[in-house]
Amino acid sequence: SFIVQDYGRARDEVDCSFARDVLLLKPSIIAFSCFFWSMEHHLGLAALAKELDPAVQTVFGGPQTGSPLDGRALIEAHPAVDFVISGEADLAFPELARRLTHRESPSGVPGLVHRDHGAIRVAAAPATVTNLAEVPTAYCAESLYLADRMSALDIVPIQTLRGCRNSCAYCIYRVPRLRFFPDDRVAEELEYLCRVGVRHVRISDSHFAGTRDRALHFFDVIRKVNRETKFYIYPDPRHVDGEYLDAATAANCEPLALGLETSDPGVASRVGRKQSNREFEAAFECLEANSQSIQVDLMFGLPGQSESSFCSDVIKLRARGAHQLLFSPLMLFPGTQLDDEAAKHDLETLPSAQRFARPRTLGSDSHATMFLIAEVSALLNLLHRTEGQLLKQVEGTRKREALIRSWFERCVGPRRAETIELLLDLRGTSEHLKRWATRLAAQAIGLLTPEGEHQTASTSLLEGLARTDLLEEAMRRRHRELRSAPIPSRSPAHVWFPEDIANRRWRLDDECWMAEGRVFDCRSATVHDVDTRSSALLERLHAGAAIFDIDHPYATEDMGLAVQWIRRGVLTPEDVRGEGRAG
Structure with missing residues (x-):
């Protein structure tokens, strides 16, 4: 056993x-x-x-x-x-x-x-393993140990192949050669995972299915049996077109990332990366045309890479609308070509468990700047409304690139110390972000809009958007805190009749707050836009007033609004505290 x-x-x-x-x-x-x-x-x-x-x-x-x-x-x-x-x-x-x-x-x-x-x-x-058919499968009813536990797992990994069509010197996927698990076996495993109700499946192929025809076949297999399982895949950029994305959507398969790593041809050549920028561009444009957002993978610290070329990649991608960037510092995996040839590329391995590495010619300062560039990109993701408003002021990709470049040059150059201070401040708890959102928003806008530079959007508008972005991030962090905390006891679900609603006093739930014309619901991690009448009602109730009183007689519209916010869990009875939400 x-x-x-x-x-x-x-x-x-x-x-x-x-x-x-x-x-x-x-x-x-x-x-x-x-x-x-x-x-x-x-x-x-x-x-x-x-x-x-x-x-x-x-x-x-x-x-x-x-x-x-x-x-x-x-x-x-x-x-x-x-x-x-x-x-x-x-x-x-x-x-x-x-x-x-x-x-x-x-x-x-x-x-x-x-x-x-x-x-x-x-x-x-x-x-x-020369013949992958010899590898026993764990995803079948006969595998009793896993079968009894499968439906309780949040995410399950599976492979349809091993190896990769590329031979990137830094990657463990490059050895041994590309091999496929038998199609019938993969189909049976996919069907089984759908049948037992696994919530999420990550298909951990270097590129999903290896060939386009094989990918379309597996999409069809999943589509026929899938009810609620979400699949995550890494598509081969050469395979992505309208038909591919339609088939993926029908099967409830979400493309996770496109691996660019670097667009510098010289750097790509040094590490044996064969994928062309043209292939990446075509796949990215197809995803854009289909209104699909996707993560783009970038590496830094590669042989021959400079902080300038790395920053240019980030700027070009952000100007194109690729905001989900995953940054990976170079790591020397044992047994990879780059690890074997570290001396040839003059690479130094840093004293870390992850074996971070960098060219000696890069130097510590430039390496630190690359890390900071990645952090500034994450800051812009957090300030997504603010960034969007600023970019509306310019037309054309080149002008957007110039504006984004000015932000990075300022943050890693003359305003470097202030940027690092802000980034450290933003690592605080949800309560810290919520409490200091106004100050942090002003600091962020100060970094993005230099003094004396004319802005078509007023500073107060930008600071309001930045505050909203920060409160949304505070809400998400609080949501994660609630998910990881012990689940509190909940009162029995209630059925509220109109007279009950009218006669009780209501308040905002402890895990909701109002600001900038929105309600931030930490329990569901949802931001609700609030119109003028809803805002007046919620503020009045939170201040301790009743829904209807002498100054606010019964109105059908107010009752409807109250019911709407009660159903959403934003309003809770004044006499129910610490017991979760009313049903």
């Missing part, structure tokens, strides 16, 4: 739970799947397991283990590590577990590095 355990909590809680399981379950083998961010902690857990039970055997695998030679170095440096499997362990690990259970020699298991009577035996090459 086996147990899959995900200790997804704070580290001190993980250590306690892990120790408990080692003592109570008495496993004979413990396997660790290791990434940069987990390797150090997993090594500590392996040492803890050995202290608790010296007979337990530990197996390390995953991307962090790198090549067999890297596995040898890991075993030499850490006595608590008994076995390392380099490469794809889908078949190698079950074979190792079988041999250890039957007390057979582990020698010959593909990709294995292990101790053998004082010596360390090293496999000649990483483990690979």
Whole structure:
């Protein structure tokens, strides 16, 4: 028997739970799947397991283990590590577990590095799976361990292939070669995930399905059986057109990101990136034409990349309307071409678990500026209404680029210290943002609109929009806080009759607030626009007045408005506090 355990909590809680399981379950083998961010902690857990039970055997695998030679170095440096499997362990690990259970020699298991009577035996090459049909599936009714837990999972990952058509030197997808899981098997897995009611499925292919025809086939498979499962995919830019997007929409599949990484041809050539800017542009334009917003991936710290070329990529994308930018600093994954050729590209690896790296010629100041450029872009995302109003004042892509460039030049140049101070202030809690929204809005507008420069939109209008943007962010943060907090007890649902509504006093719910002509509802993370009459009614009720009194006699319209805000959960009875919302 086996147990899959995900200790997804704070580290001190993980250590306690892990120790408990080692003592109570008495496993004979413990396997660790290791990434940069987990390797150090997993090594500590392996040492803890050995202290608790010296007979337990530990197996390390995953991307962090790198090549067999890297596995040898890991075993030499850490006595608590008994076995390392380099490469794809889908078949190698079950074979190792079988041999250890039957007390057979582990020698010959593909990709294995292990101790053998004082010596360390090293496999000649990483483990690979030539035929993906041999890999057992977990997404079927026969997989009882997962089947019983599947519907409770928030998101489930799945692959239809392994590898990538590109050969980018920094990426772990480039090795080994591109291979497909059998189409029938993938179709059965997709149908099963829809049938058991998984809420979200992330298809973790480098590019969804590998070929356009295959992608359209799987869209059709999902469409026929899908009822409420949301699928997330990474489309190949070469495949994206109107037919592709219509099929994705019909299947409830959302494209997550287009990987640009860099538009500088020289930088792309150095890292072996073959995708052309023309392919990216065509896919982006198609998504725009279909009113679909999509994230664009950018990297910084690449060989030959300057802060200027990186900033130009950001500016051009924002001017085109691509606001969802995901920034990734260069990391040297073990076993990748760029890691093997780090000396050739004069790369230095920084002392971090993620193995951040940069060209020595780039220098610390320019590297810091790249991080700041990414932070300023995130600031503009937060101030999306404000940015939109400023960009309305200029026409044409070039003028928009010039305006956005002026913001970045100011924020990373003469106003750098003020920008960093504002960014740090914006990391505060929801209550901090709400309390200081007016001051923070004024600081942000001060950065984006230099003194003496004529603005067609007044400063007060811009500060009002910035305040709204900040309150919306405060609302979202509060929403996350509420989701992570223990659920409070709720009063029974109520059915309100007109006389009940008229005779009670109502107030804004504790998790709602009014500002800038809007209601910010933290429970649902919704911003409601408020017209003049609703605003007057809500302000009056929040001040302690009744819906109807001598100064405000019964009016059908007021009753209708009150019912509308009660149903939304914005208004709650004055005598109901801390018990959740009335139904």
